[in-house]
Amino acid sequence: MSNEKKFTLRNAINQGLLAGLITTLISTVGMVELFSQRQLIAGVMTMAQLFIFLIPALISFQTARKAPKNSILLFSAVTSFFASLPVLVLILLASTFGLRRFLINVSPSLIETLTFGQGPLVGSLILVLATTAVGVAAAFVDQMDEKIRKPILAGLMWTILVGTFSEILQERLRAFFGIGFTNLIIKSKALQPVAALIFLVVVTAISYFWQQRGDSIKKGLASQSATQRRNMTYAQRIAFFVLLLILPLLLGSYLSEVTNNVGIYVLMGLGLNIVVGFAGLLDLGYVAFFAIGAYVMAILTSEGFLGVAQTSFWLALPVSVITAVIAGILLGTPVLRMRGDYLAIVTLGFGEIIRIMANSDLLKPYIGGAQGVLQIPKPSFFGTSLIQPGQLYYVVLAGVLLAWFVSTRLSNSRLGRQWMAMREDEDVAEAMGINLVNTKLLAFAIGAGFSGLSGAIFASKLTSIFPHSFNLLISINVLSLIIVGGMGSLPGVVVGSLILVGLPELLREFAEFRPWMYGALLIVMMLAKPEGFWPSAIQKRELHADEESPPVEEVAAAD
Amino acid sequence: MQRRLQNINYLDFVLWFIRVSIIVFVAWGTIATLLDNPYSADVWVNFTVLGLAQGSMYALIAIGYTLVYGVLFMINFAHGEFFMSGIMTATVFIAGPLSASGYLNNHPVISLLLILVVSMITSVGVAILTERVAYRPLRKAPRLVPLITALGASTFLQYTFRGLFGSEVKPFPQVEALSGKISFLGTEILQTQMVVIIATVIMLVGLYLFVMRTKTGKAIRAVAEDKDVAALMGIDVDRTIAITFALGASMAGAAGVLYALVFRQVHFYMGFLPGLKAFTAAVLGGIGSIPGAAVGGLFLGIFESVGPPLFLDGLNVPAYHQLKDVITFTLLVLVLIFRPQGIVGERLAEKKA
Known part of the structure; x- marks a missing residue:
């Protein structure tokens, strides 16, 4: 202007x-x-x-x-x-x-x-x-x-x-x-x-x-035949996949550990991306499902005195995810009629309630209060315990690939389109025959499921969990990485996690300033680049239509 | 049509289930506590007075939420940080040195006024800056966008002040003139609590008169009613909105001083919980209404102080004071779900939703 x-x-x-x-x-x-x-x-x-x-x-x-x-x-x-x-x-x-x-x-x-x-x-x-x-x-x-x-x-x-x-x-x-x-x-x-x-x-x-x-x-690439191009994309995909598989060998133990942390946030980000990015429901209590996944995993597998079953990681994993999904539906139901900022505050309230409950003496006999749950075993795979970050990497990778697959399939499905219609305008979506109750609940449930999966892996990666790891900052962190990457964009989640989780871990001095940076980034992104660094194709197209408009209207178009 | 009805029934069923179970839970807890009778009447009175003092602060902070929501239909997440910024700055720059030199206890009135002024000015400054940088450029953006910047501003301000003044809890010096108790209607009340309640009443009345009687107040109400028409009437909308933020922040700055007097410590994270609770208070009283914020604040304060012992003690919940915030947040969630228009307020939330 x-x-x-x-x-x-x-x-x-x-x-x-x-x-x-x-x-x-x-x-x-x-x-x-x-x-x-x-x-x-x-x-x-x-x-x-x-x-x-x-x-x-x-x-x-x-x-x-x-x-x-x-x-x-x-x-x-x-x-x-x-x-x-x-x-x-x-x-x-x-x-x-x-x-x-x-x-x-x-x-x-x-x-x-x-x-x-x-x-x-x-x-x-x-x-x-x-x-x-x-x-x-x-x-x-x-x-x-x-x-x-x-x-x-x-x-x-x-x-x-x-x-x-x-x-x-x-x-x-x-x-x-x-x-x-x-x-x-x-x-x-x-x-x-x-x-x-x-x-x-x-x-x-x-x-x-x-x-x-x-x-x-570029011209040479454009003049290739369709088969050639298809072969190229296949070759690219295979190369990328092979790279993903051998990554821990190239990265070494420290960088693998960082990659694992990034992966955990990618998982959470993919989940929140469904809730916020696809369905447009601003959920600030997202960390609650992460906590639920982590606690279920911890209690089921822990070898300490709080462990109830000492089951294996692979058995506890689906239980954690299902519990998180159920929690997503339970917490999602009462807020079905809420929109926008009130929804954000209520979900924030849920998140805080769960954190304080986990911290309190009331539940201490079951989940350890402020002392947390200790002695959670690392996952094992056919007898080998996955202790090294380079080994755990494959568990995280499998989780991310699964979530990625589900997300891509969903984003182009009937359900995905229903979500996006709901995001644009709830009343119109309902008038078009979309069942808002089911659509919203599915968004909450699937988002919560990814978060629970992430939490479960997180718990067995750290081998001990404490309530203070599940504070509001995690929710803000995940929200920031979605916004930095581009709301509703899957590659954006990965880009956002790399920037917001990967970079600060490589520069350990940043640790203290991470929340500070997130805060600043949230403001700067909303002001300057509301569509994120890697916007989804739809948003790109919408923005492309009126390139000359000032940023404020771009926001309107992007949202 | 058939299917939709079924779904609504499912939702209604869940909501009714929540209603009934909350009522049963509260009634059960209350009856159990009253039968048990663990506290004397004096203790309950003390709980209530403490709640009133606490609620006064919530009321003062809630004013900021209500004013801003009134004109912009936006939840200013960073308002708790306006509250924190003022008293943090005043503590570090004024209260600390004054107390170290002994001036604070020799001239308590002047010192406290100085602290109050510095706290209010800082809060107002931070608020105006935040509005200018993070909110004003996005006024026409979809509603989710300013909410996200507000969230960012809140985190940013918290950690800025952490960087400026350090992460440790800072003591706020004790004012000896206010350290005693006075007797009021037969009960002993801490002097600080008395000061807090009286100061709040003065502030709230002053603010109410300002908004209702002055020209600027009229402008604020006009902008809250309709920005475009207000602009046509020759009101500078941007300036009026900035003034609204400043008004709310000045109340928050004052609340910060009262908070420090009662709890005698400040911290970079101190704005989060009171901010969220004050928002609860604003919603309770009907967001957008100034008397509503006052009533909501006082109600919440008493509820929070009397509620945990009343509802939870009889249920043999261990260390129930830890769950004080759970009760508040539950109240917040329930009010937002069942009565977003507040206890007394009109239904504003839906108007622009």
Whole structure:
């Protein structure tokens, strides 16, 4: 909307100050300092510095697009200069008043990070100059020809990614290529400067040539016959499946563990996707079914004193799922006539009731109260106990594939279409002869079933469960990953889980800030990209119809 | 047609089953407790007064939900965080230093007023920012969208304040002038509880007069009635909505100070439960109505404080105080299912659904 108005220097200043305030905020809540130990490129740049410069760079990139054509550099310089001012104020306040007494994270070491260890005066000067320079550089990149800009951005992005995950890459590279070779690239958890430079150049070059050649390759693909194309898709599918099967061998134990966690969230996400994405019923108590699945599994299989049957994992699994399904129907029935926000609050209430009950002394003799259920055995498969994350991976994978299969089949079925009709307009759907009671209950039941399955695997993966693992944040987490991926989109669930669950586990410093990020992401996604990163085909089509409309109407179309 | 009728019967059957079993459960628990008679009359009076004090805070917070729902038909999930942000900031920046220097107990009135003002201003600031960033751009979006941003704003604000002030529980200093008990109508009442109740009454009356008597209040009511027509009458709708948020948040900020006086501690997560309960109170009283929020808050406070011992003690539930929140949430769920229009309110929920 602001595109239509003339972009003045005042707007640029405002944008700059906004960027600066965001940077100040992430500094004062402690995120910058937390990452000051993580080297992005050894001796050159830490992740904290990336955070300091990232937002000014992005905003000045934006400014360069909106600014009048003849004074782009001036505008972006102004923007990024003003972006450094709020941080400067923070540095001055902190070094004169000792803000630490009030703001726990404004510590001397944060100030040291912000001033690059050069003391408040020199450091501030460096900060201002460097921020401005970064802003101008961003504007330069923006002004380049698309054919050069895109490869450069791709190169930068990949280098930053590799630098960010250097700790894990180091471990993997060592496993495959030995220590000597790895040390050339990544040494003591940090990407080496020379390797980074080579990597940047290589990725940029590859993406440049790919862009040049890409069109002809695409044309070649398009000119294939139908059989050829079908064979291609089959080959792709088989390759993908084989990749899924051998993944734990490539990933090693730590990454397999992360993948398992992602898989558990994918399962939950697929379930909630049916309830929220397909049927449009905002369920904030979704964690309740996860908890029910986990507790049923725990009590049925536990070898501790709370275990009642000591059954095997495979026997307890369907029981957990069925219990969750029944719970879904029971909790779904009273709320059948509710819509929208009231439904959200009631389900949130259900979730909290179940969590508090699990925590209380009332049910302690049965499910352990706050002490939880312990000694849950890991699943075993024909006598071998699946202890390693790489082995458990296959259990998770089987669950995800099953849920995926059910979801894809359902999304194009009569039931799936009924859900979507109901999502668009309940009254019209009912008038069209859709039985709302059954349709809604099926959505709740199937969603709950997936969640219960996920919970059951979760319980036997962790071998002990506690009520506090089933709080509202899990529901919010799952909701966020659906929204980030794209509501109603199955690949979106996987993308969302990888971004929201996978990335933070790889960057363990993030742990504390995960909910913070989810909150911010929920807002930003709704404002900027309500259809998610991987929208479903229907949503894409709907959005494609009126591409020129402002974001708000896109939301209306997407929902 | 035949099949649809059957389904409705199934649903009605379930709903009636829930109604009857709740009534039986409550009646059974109450009779058992009364027969058992574990507490003296004084204890019940204390429960009630405690409930009134607690309910006053719920009433103040509920005002925010009701006002915002009145104008925007949106549940402002982040309202509990407005409540938390004010008192957290005031505790860290004002109450802590004042208490450390001894000023707080030498000049309690000035100190408390200062804390109150800082808390209210912070809450209002956070509310206006949230409205501007997270809600205003999405005003025309489908109803689910602002609800999701509100949820995001709530989590974001919680963890922002956790990052700013730390995750530990912070003590709120004791105000010695308010530490005693006074006798009122023959019963001993904690002074803080008295202050809470009186302060709430003053605030609520002030707010009611503001909304009913001033021009801005009239504008708020006009916007609540119909935004488009209000805009035609020359009312700045965006500004009025921002003022509505600010009004609600100022009440929440004040409630935060009262909360800190009673419980003497603050925490980044303290907004969640009171926020949800205040929402329950707002629904109980009929969301959209200011007197309704006040009545709902007081009712919920008393219900929450008297309910667990009354319903659960006779049933020999161990450590029934743990289930206080279960009772509240059950009430919330039941009210939303059976009487979404509230105990006294009109049926607003369906209007825009």
